[in-house]
Amino acid sequence: MSEYTQKGSQGNSVGIVDKKLHTTAEPPGEMVLECGRKLGPITLAYETYGTLNAEKSNAILILHALSGDAHVAGFHSKEDEKPGWWDSMVGPGKGIDTDRYFVICSNIIGSCMGSTGPCTINPKTVTPYGLEFPVVTIGDMVRAQKTLIDALGIKRLLAVIGGSVGGMQVLEWCVRYPDMVAAAIPLATTTRHSALAIAFNEVARQAIMADPNWNNGDYYYGDRPETGLAVARMIGHVTYLSDESMRLKFGRRLQDKSDFSFNFSPEFQVESYLRYQGKRFVERFDANAFLYITKAADYFDLAEQHGNGSTIEAFSKMMARFLVISFTSDWLYPTYQSREMVRAIKKAGRDASFCEIEAEWGHDAFLIPNPRLSSILGGFLDRVFNENAR
């Protein structure tokens, strides 16, 4: 996912919010991960917005994508220039209305945004984990989040919502804890990566690992693999856009030049844009976290992991009402993958709504303010709320 939030968001805001921490799996009660290794203690960064009602029946969990964090809406301070990553969707009177719902957004293990991941200190060695950090899966991420929801005293979530890798967590939540999820909104996502998606992730990982500063993941006390991570981000960023959006945004226009300079400095606008995105990204993201999260996304396979190879069997374990959304120009998780998901939901006898929203912005369309997307989510949640929470 990219960053689209403008300075000072439009309309109502949830205002100033705090990042909170939840800690679980303290030794000797470490969590046994899918890879067989143990991890603990585990810290998850999370934020909440709105008020949990007395029945604790109005909670919505938002799950973020690859490079996201728990800061989904509002500002951390008065001086904060940028609101959270989905501020257009989450807030008073917005698609996910914080006047009605208690909204939780949790970071994932393996990330570098406040939760336990490769850049946090390994209590056994008192140095950052680096590649000592176990390979985590989408299932491990969701199991850790479950302990947070338990700690908040919430027995059943009104909805789980997420796009991209967040959508994989949505599906994982539904299949692991069917009684805890009344409704689910997987956006711009898939039940498993295509070869194309794995290929792009692998090229991005290779870019990081080819950077001499990466040093087998042991770089926290020296120079960081900034070049590798920036290139990884540039590759990722291209897959989040579309031919059409790039044509409209950049075309073949040159940056601050009227003619070619016949060297390899950035000349085309698209080049300088990607370099800028890469540079910005290394300021906030950890290269090892990028490796771990992309690997978890590549490993995710709903049918293999939960349905003995059958997507239908996996969905028949779920109890949630579904709203599946895809975007016309998304070539990373194209609509046919969402349609396959919808087909399996129907065949499993579960309730599904599906809309392919017309948008030129590629995979990133789910992050960009879109009145249609907001009103669809709002209407769907309204119904779920009336059926379950009243």
Next chain:
Amino acid sequence: MKMPGKMMRFDLHLIASWIKPGTRVLDLGCGEGSLLEYLIQNKNVKGSGIEQNESRVAKCIEKGLSVIQGDINQEVEDYPDNSFDYVILSQTLQQVYAPDDLIRSMLHIGKMGIVSFPNFSHWRVRMHLLVTGYAPVTKQLPYQWFDTPNIRVITLKDFRKFAREVGYRILKEVAIDSQSVNKEGNIVRVLPDIRATYGIFLIGKE
């Protein structure tokens, strides 16, 4: 009969009157979902719909309806048998490429089907062709031959004959005189084959 906020088309009203409360209904080509909305509010049905047009699908989901964007001919294949009590195909049969396949699928996934279509043997249609010599253009079928989405011409008699040949039972039928855009309408009891603008059939498995 209790009406929803907005008046519903007369033919949809008749269809609604056939549906038993508390049943499961699938509406193929549900548009903006007015029939589904009515059935959920007044008959407490468990309703869902299929619609191809993105903005209509969005309208439906905004209203809180379960609607899937897709092609009805494909979408009907993906439900388990007998998932619904009624599968409705309203004013669409004349646009379907393979009506026999579609009706067969409808009766797999549903216990009963409700099918409605404009009657091509209405006297105005007959007169139009007889007198002018041009392919009929009426209020119910308002297109020229070259731009019409209505690739099938069907009469009430045709549909009854089709039922015998394809192998489904007609459980109920009603002929109406109504203009689709108009909310008013009458049930036609005398000479329906000639006087009805639309036919509505409740069909079941043989």
